[in-house]
Structures are given as C-alpha cells and as structure tokens.
Amino acid sequence: MAMAAQAEPDGDGYLLSGSKLWVTNGAEADVFVVFARVPEQGVTGFVVERGAAGLTVGAPMDKMGLARASLTSLYLEGCRVPADAVLEGPGRGAAVFHTAMLHERALILAPAVGVMRAQLEAGLKHARTRRQFGRPIGKNQLVAARVVEMYERYVLARMLLEKTCAALVDGTLDAPLACLTKLRLSEWALAQHLDAIRLHGGTGYLEETGLPAHLRDAIGGVLYSGTSDMQRVILAAHLGL
Ligand SMILES: Cc1cc2nc3c(=O)[nH]c(=O)nc-3n(C[C@H](O)[C@H](O)[C@H](O)COP(=O)(O)OP(=O)(O)OC[C@H]3O[C@@H](n4cnc5c(N)ncnc54)[C@H](O)[C@@H]3O)c2cc1C
Structure with missing residues (x-):
C-alpha cells in the first residue's frame, strides 16, 4: 500500500505524523480512521477523534460536484492516540x-x-x-x-x-x-x-x-x-x- 503517514509507539500509545489528502465528509466528521505505518508492526488503523491535539482538518476543497459531501485534507503532527485507538490490533491495518x-x-x-x-x-x-x-x-x-x-x-x-x-x-x-x-x-x-x-x-x-x-x-x-x-x-x- 502506498502510504505516507507514520506512527511511532509512545509509552502506552502512539504518535501519528503525516497527512491524508481526500477525506470525504472531513468537515463534518467527529471521528477519523487513519492508516499509518508503524516500524516493525506494519500498516495499522487508528481511530482519531476530532479535536485531538496535533490533528488539523483542512478547509473544504472547491470541487465540481457532490456539493453536499465535503472534501478536506487531514494533517497529523505528533498527534498522540491511546493504545485502544488501534483498530483490530497492530499490523492489521491492511486487512481492515x-x-x-x-x-x-x-x-x-x-x-x-x-x-x-x-x-x-x-x-x-x-x-x-x-x-x-x-x-x-x-x-x-x-x-x-x-x-x-x-x-x-x-x-x-x-x-x-x-x-x-x-x-x-x-x-x-x-x-x-x-x-x-x-x-x-x-x-x-x-x-x-x-x-x-x-x-x-x-x-x-x-x-x-x-x-x-x-x-x-x-x-x-x-x-x-x-x-x-x-x-x-x-x-x-x-x-x-
Ligand atoms: C469526490 C472525490 C472524493 C474522494 N474521497 C476520497 C476519500 O474519502 N478517501 C480517499 O482516500 N480518497 C478519496 N478520493 C481520492 C480518490 O480515491 C483518488 O483521487 C483516486 O483513487 C485516484 O487517485 P489519484 O487522484 O492519486 O490519481 P492518480 O493515481 O494520479 O491517477 C491519475 C490517472 O492515472 C490512472 N492510473 C494511475 N495508476 C494506474 C495504474 N496502475 N493502472 C492504470 N491506470 C492508472 C488513474 O486511473 C487516473 O486516470 C476522492 C476523490 C474524489 C474525486
């Protein structure tokens, strides 16, 4: 999988960094699912709540149609999530x-x-x-x-x-x-x-x-x-x- 986002184990959680382009309904979502590479664990899925420190949601992009579905980017800079934010377990991201x-x-x-x-x-x-x-x-x-x-x-x-x-x-x-x-x-x-x-x-x-x-x-x-x-x-x- 082509993927730029990274996650580093940090105590009992993870630190996420990177960006995600093309997030449909990004302007309205309360919760985001982020996939990131974790060294030695592989691609892992995380649940990140809106408002988490280090998470920035970009402005809605101007597009040619689908006016009722916003499209944004997502930026992660040292965004810390707890271990229970992992979906299905470390390294199970590709399957998810x-x-x-x-x-x-x-x-x-x-x-x-x-x-x-x-x-x-x-x-x-x-x-x-x-x-x-x-x-x-x-x-x-x-x-x-x-x-x-x-x-x-x-x-x-x-x-x-x-x-x-x-x-x-x-x-x-x-x-x-x-x-x-x-x-x-x-x-x-x-x-x-x-x-x-x-x-x-x-x-x-x-x-x-x-x-x-x-x-x-x-x-x-x-x-x-x-x-x-x-x-x-x-x-x-x-x-x-
Ligand atoms: C309205 C809208 C909503 C979207 N929502 C989301 C979202 O919620 N989440 C998300 O992750 N993404 C979303 N996307 C992104 C979308 O999935 C990508 O734009 C799409 O997969 C194409 O990727 P790309 O833009 O990088 O184009 P590129 O990969 O650069 O492709 C450009 C052209 O080359 C062709 N091409 C590229 N590689 C190959 C190949 N190996 N074989 C044959 N042809 C190839 C493509 O078919 C295309 O015609 C959304 C896009 C739009 C327009």
Missing part, C-alpha cells in the same frame, strides 16, 4: 482497509441506481410529450434507442446491485464482484446522465433542470473509491493477466 473497501465498492453507488431510474422515467415522459416536426420525439428511432439504452442500464445496474447485496448478506462477496459493481454502476450512471441531457436537448444544459448537477456528481463516481482504471487493474489480476 481491504474489508472497508470491499463494502465501500459494493455499496457506494447504490444511490446512483435510484437516480438512474428517475432519469429513465423523466426521459420517457419527455420522449412521449416533447413534440418536434409534428410528432413526439420518441417516435424517432434514434431517440427511442437512446431511451432503451437508459432502460437497459437501469435494469442491469439494479440486477448487479441486487446480486452484490445478496452476496454481502450470505457472506460470499469478494473483491472482483465489489470492483465490478463499483465499475459498472459508476460508468452506467455517467452515461445515463449524459444521455438524459442529450434527450432534453438545449433545455438539458440548463442548471434549473438539475441535469448538469447530476452529471457533475456522476463524474466523481468514476474517480472516488478507486478510478475505473484501477477497478479494471484489479479485475485483470483476477483474470490472471
């Missing part, structure tokens, strides 16, 4: 991280499936009611095909999410399925929002429709929790490549 990522990648795009459905329903209504050249635009095969693609994406995204949730419940969820879910749901959501804008023509470009905001949010989806490239890198390794 991988378990957290498994759940995150499986579920983080679940809300996007609902938004994809809303886009499909709004798109269908628009294709039936918007008239150009004397007939509803949905009577043009190219427009109908776009709506059908929106339908395909929504149905497939929902099926994949349901399969992933079932695997989570019965304890069979593995990294390839979690990566595949994160990859497909984020890419389908991005394509869905772009198609929704195309379907609405120039109106879709107006902020008042809410469509541009959805598109900006969806771009974040192919970046956070590991980019689509990185999901494919993991899947390629799973396939033995």
